[in-house]
Amino acid sequence: MLSPGPGDAFVEFQLTQRHLEQALDDLADRDRHIAAALARVGYPEERRGGEPSYEHFLRIIAGQQLSVKAAATIFGRLEAALDGDFQPERLLGMSDETLRSLGLSRQKIGYARGLSQAVRDGSLVPASLAELPDDEVIEQITRLKGFGRWSAEMFLLFALGRPDVWPADDLGIQAGLHRLKNMRARPDRKKTETVARPWRPYRGAAAIFVWHYYSNAPLQD
Incomplete structure (x- = not known):
């Protein structure tokens, strides 16, 4: 069984392949559905x-309320337009028309500009967030316009690799849990947290x- 890291050890990315496999083995011993x-x-x-x-935050903006495929397409266009040079000055120098042509909505353009200015x-x-505990990371990120708890949780998982983050509002998590647990209906946030x-x-x-299972399990399962 894996032992969680000490409470003050925040810097190291923990969701490594080794951690994923050992954690899932442990969870499979506890939960027959995961097994x-x-x-x-x-x-x-x-x-x-x-x-x-900064690039992580732009990815999060691109992914808000979109499918993984659509988000990847928009982010790819943005990356190409920036020539892979993720500097806030580059984005701030782009016109709204250019950003809209990449697939960003007017609202997301505002979020991207606010992020870039910050x-x-x-x-x-962004790099200094690795030194903070989860709740403080969430507090700092949600101060930004357009960044709610879901956005902060995506950063915690994929940029910082925090091991005990559970994005209960994520529709993919809810849909995946629905299939994984053979539920009658897709769970809401409260039920998702409880499970x-x-x-x-x-x-x-x-x-x-759960995301992996939802994307890869045969539909008849």
């Missing part, structure tokens, strides 16, 4: 996104696995 699902689809791959950065003036330093409570302290691994 059966793991036998069907196997382990998910590590989803580390590099060092915490990074440029130093009121948000995952026994999975502590490995809810980050569980979240990545």
Whole structure:
């Protein structure tokens, strides 16, 4: 069984491949649905996104309220338009018309500009968030316009690799849990939180696995 890291050890990315596999083995011993699902689809791959950065936040904006495929398309266009140079000054120098042509809505353009200004003036330093506990990371990120709890949880999972983050509002998590647990209806946030409570302290691994299961399990399951 894995032992969680000490409470003050926040810097290291913990959702490594080794952690995912060992955590899921532990959860499979506790939960027959996870055990059966793991036998069907196997382990998910590590989803580390590099060092915490401005780029992570742009990815989150692109992904808000969109499918994974649509978000990837829009982010790819943005990356190409920036020539892979993720500096806030570059985005701030682009016109709204250019950003709209990449697929960003007017609302998301506003979020991206607010983010860029915060990074440029130093009121948000993405790398420094790695030194903070989860609740403080959420507090800092949700100060930004357009960034709610879901956005903060995506950063915690994929930029910081925090091991016990459970994005209960995520529609993919809810739909995946619906299938994983053979529920009659898709669970709401409250039910999603309740189901995952026994999975502590490995809810980050569980979240990545639920997404993986939802994407890969045969429909008849």
